[in-house]
Amino acid sequence: MTRYDLALIGFGGVNRALAELIAERGDELAAELGFALRVVAITDLRAGSLVRGDGVDLAPLLAVAPRELDFSRMEGGSAEPRNEQVIRHVPADVVVEATFTNPDDGEPAVSHVRWALEAGKHVCTTNKGPVALHGRALRELARRNGVRFECEGSVLSGTPVLRTARRMFGGLRVSAVEGVMNGTSNYILGRLESGLGFADAVAEAQALGYAEADPTADVEGHDVQLKVMILANEVLGAELRRSDVPCVGISGITASQVREAAARGLRWKLVGSAARRPDGTVEARVAPVALPGGHPLAGVSGPVNAVAFHTDLLGTVTVSGPGAGRVETAYALLSDLISIHQAAGERVREEAYVG
Amino acid sequence: MTRYDLALIGFGGVNRALAELIAERGDELAAELGFALRVVAITDLRAGSLVRGDGVDLAPLLAVAPRELDFSRMEGGSAEPRNEQVIRHVPADVVVEATFTNPDDGEPAVSHVRWALEAGKHVCTTNKGPVALHGRALRELARRNGVRFECEGSVLSGTPVLRTARRMFGGLRVSAVEGVMNGTSNYILGRLESGLGFADAVAEAQALGYAEADPTADVEGHDVQLKVMILANEVLGAELRRSDVPCVGISGITASQVREAAARGLRWKLVGSAARRPDGTVEARVAPVALPGGHPLAGVSGPVNAVAFHTDLLGTVTVSGPGAGRVETAYALLSDLISIHQAAGERVREEAYVG
Numbered sequence: 233m234t235r236y237d238l239a240l241i242g243f244g245g246v247n248r249a250l251a252e253l254i255a256e257r258g259d260e261l262a263a264e265l266g267f268a269l270r271v272v273a274i275t276d277l278r279a280g281s282l283v284r285g286d287g288v289d290l291a292p293l294l295a296v297a298p299r300e301l302d303f304s305r306m307e308g309g310s311a312e313p314r315n316e317q318v319i320r321h322v323p324a325d326v327v328v329e330a331t332f333t334n335p336d337d338g339e340p341a342v343s344h345v346r347w348a349l350e351a352g353k354h355v356c357t358t359n360k361g362p363v364a365l366h367g368r369a370l371r372e373l374a375r376r377n378g379v380r381f382e383c384e385g386s387v388l389s390g391t392p393v394l395r396t397a398r399r400m401f402g403g404l405r406v407s408a409v410e411g412v413m414n415g416t417s418n419y420i421l422g423r424l425e426s427g428l429g430f431a432d433a434v435a436e437a438q439a440l441g442y443a444e445a446d447p448t449a450d451v452e453g454h455d456v457q458l459k460v461m462i463l464a465n466e467v468l469g470a471e472l473r474r475s476d477v478p479c480v481g482i483s484g485i486t487a488s489q490v491r492e493a494a495a496r497g498l499r500w501k502l503v504g505s506a507a508r509r510p511d512g513t514v515e516a517r518v519a520p521v522a523l524p525g526g527h528p529l530a531g532v533s534g535p536v537n538a539v540a541f542h543t544d545l546l547g548t549v550t551v552s553g554p555g556a557g558r559v560e561t562a563y564a565l566l567s568d569l570i571s572i573h574q575a576a577g578e579r580v581r582e583e584a585y586v587g
Numbered sequence: 588m589t590r591y592d593l594a595l596i597g598f599g600g601v602n603r604a605l606a607e608l609i610a611e612r613g614d615e616l617a618a619e620l621g622f623a624l625r626v627v628a629i630t631d632l633r634a635g636s637l638v639r640g641d642g643v644d645l646a647p648l649l650a651v652a653p654r655e656l657d658f659s660r661m662e663g664g665s666a667e668p669r670n671e672q673v674i675r676h677v678p679a680d681v682v683v684e685a686t687f688t689n690p691d692d693g694e695p696a697v698s699h700v701r702w703a704l705e706a707g708k709h710v711c712t713t714n715k716g717p718v719a720l721h722g723r724a725l726r727e728l729a730r731r732n733g734v735r736f737e738c739e740g741s742v743l744s745g746t747p748v749l750r751t752a753r754r755m756f757g758g759l760r761v762s763a764v765e766g767v768m769n770g771t772s773n774y775i776l777g778r779l780e781s782g783l784g785f786a787d788a789v790a791e792a793q794a795l796g797y798a799e800a801d802p803t804a805d806v807e808g809h810d811v812q813l814k815v816m817i818l819a820n821e822v823l824g825a826e827l828r829r830s831d832v833p834c835v836g837i838s839g840i841t842a843s844q845v846r847e848a849a850a851r852g853l854r855w856k857l858v859g860s861a862a863r864r865p866d867g868t869v870e871a872r873v874a875p876v877a878l879p880g881g882h883p884l885a886g887v888s889g890p891v892n893a894v895a896f897h898t899d900l901l902g903t904v905t906v907s908g909p910g911a912g913r914v915e916t917a918y919a920l921l922s923d924l925i926s927i928h929q930a931a932g933e934r935v936r937e938e939a940y941v942g
Contacts (some may be wrong), residue, residue: 281781399754400750525886531886549907553903560901
């Protein structure tokens with residue numbers, strides 16, 4: 233059976249959840265999917281790096297509490313993350329990038345992806361930075377090196393959004409995409425509808441773990457801005473930079489505004505949208521919008537996120553599902569690995585045609 | 588370039604819309620999709636049959652009003668539908684079945700599909716009857732004959748529901764499926780919320796062309812029952828018969844009931860659902876349900892339909908889009924043809940492996 237050796241870059245919640253999935257369900261997945269997965273390297277800013285050409289024994293490693301994990305104490309381990317060396321030189325088939333998103337220049341994740349592709353390794357990532365800021369260049373680099381660059385988890389965790397656009401819409405013309413893509417903002421707006429003030433809603437979201445200590449990226453729309461860039465670039469073929477996407481968050485929205493709108497059947501949502509102009513170029517924005525009750529995104533609430541595709545022959549098709557979550561995002565990586573496996577079959581097929 | 592020769596069985600709204608798509612956009616689709624489409628036969632209960640091995644010239648035929656179409660006046664035409672002869676003996680690659688749905692035994696569509704598969708022809712269909720009543724047997728017949736049986740349009744027109752379940756959920760366990768899958772019932776329930784009485788809402792739906800003169804199949808849930816059987820059988824691997832699926836429609840729902848529920852934040856919907864029991868078997872039903880506002884199907888209104896998949900790793904993923912429409916359903920057939928083309932590539936690939 234085909235086996236893919238993985239190098240996990242970043243060992244926070246998402247890659248840890250992927251490792252758990254492999255440890256707990258690997259045999260079953262292999263039987264269903266037709267390929268096996270093995271982890272041969274892990275790097276992490278805090279825990280260091282671990283390289284085991286014969287496969288990392290995941291169970292004991294996952295039994296250690298994340299904060300206590302120290303690869304330097306293990307065989308094949310080191311206290312340094314050694315990302316470049318591991319990505320370039322460890323003989324892995326796929327580099328799984330799940331470090332933090334840097335919205336400014338995407339680093340260090342962009343370098344991680346580039347090193348991997350240059351070394352002829354497939355990449356799957358849940359990191360918005362490389363996809364939003366350098367998606368086209370990285371895809372082109374992947375193509376030149378005969379490998380795949382997969383990134384389903386960069387938008388709506390494992391909910392199939394990018395892959396729906398790529399695989400389900402053959403023959404359709406997609407004219408616009410819009411989404412409710414930030415669970416924290418969505419939760420806060422819902423609490424404003426219920427009568428809470430803005431500051432109280434934010435504090436509640438923080439207490440529940442939905443919002444970070446500094447909620448700026450969520451509340452001011454910066455997280456959605458990156459996702460809109462990804463949708464515009466991947467689905468509508470644009471090449472937008474951050475400065476091309478005006479971004480207004482929800483911090484200017486008052487509770488009374490939200491309640492008055494609700495009384496008239498309108499629901500305020502933080503909407504990221506991208507649409508093709510008549511001249512073929514693409515315009516995109518992030519802004520709070522009071523949506524009428526019948527709008528496909530009006531009923532999307534709390535941690536559920538959704539993306540609506542506007543098409544010529546089918547009208548509007550909407551996909552909704554979890555917007556975040558460690559297991560949900562790890563599933564995005566698994567779906568990327570399935571795509572890599574399928575594409576390997578396609579390559580064999582193309583070679584057969586050429587031959 | 589690969590070309591698929593099509594035999595269109597039934598020339599009502601859907602296959603006519605497919606023919607329009609081929610006539611108006613065929614070259615463009617071929618450039619995008621990598622295959623060309625040509626119609627070599629059409630049969631219709633009213634218009635008769637038309638066989639043109641060198642390809643039917645679609646434009647003049649589509650210029651004739653549907654009611655005035657008479658194949659017997661055309662070269663290669665006959666006043667008789669001659670379905671069996673055309674399906675079995677005309678050298679088409681794909682038989683496109685879009686006749687009426689017979690919920691009792693699926694005929695004559697089941698025979699159409701069987702004849703085609705036996706003759707080694709791919710089938711794509713929008714007809715619920717064959718899929719709901721004989722899906723497994725027909726798929727097995729297709730497999731034995733080395734051809735495909737595709738049926739995306741049997742649920743929610745071209746909205747990718749069956750194909751999402753089949754292609755996007757690798758590695759997931761789907762425990763239940765539920766949907767709002769009948770636009771007429773949905774429209775009527777919406778009008779009850781707005782204050783109309785049941786009889787008036789039905790009359791309005793009929794006046795607008797949403798409901799048929801005899802609205803029984805829509806209002807009593809029989810249409811949804813077939814779709815639930817399709818979801819249960821195709822997505823959950825069940826083998827349910829109609830008698831296994833209890834079916835209650837919306838005719839017992841009163842306007843006051845709907846308005847009282849709405850005042851409490853509940854939305855009545857006609858829900859078709861199928862769920863796996865702990866013992867592995869599948870139970871399914873059709874019934875009106877008062878859904879809480881946060882339910883993924885609560886906001887689905889009017890002609891929009893939706894199907895929610897409940898999974899282990901991803902939680903609930905919902906796909907919504909048009910539930911009907913001639914162009915929307917014709918797109919389902921195009922998506923089936925894309926699948927047939929992709930599967931042809933897969934076969935080449937498998938042969939390459941064997942070689």
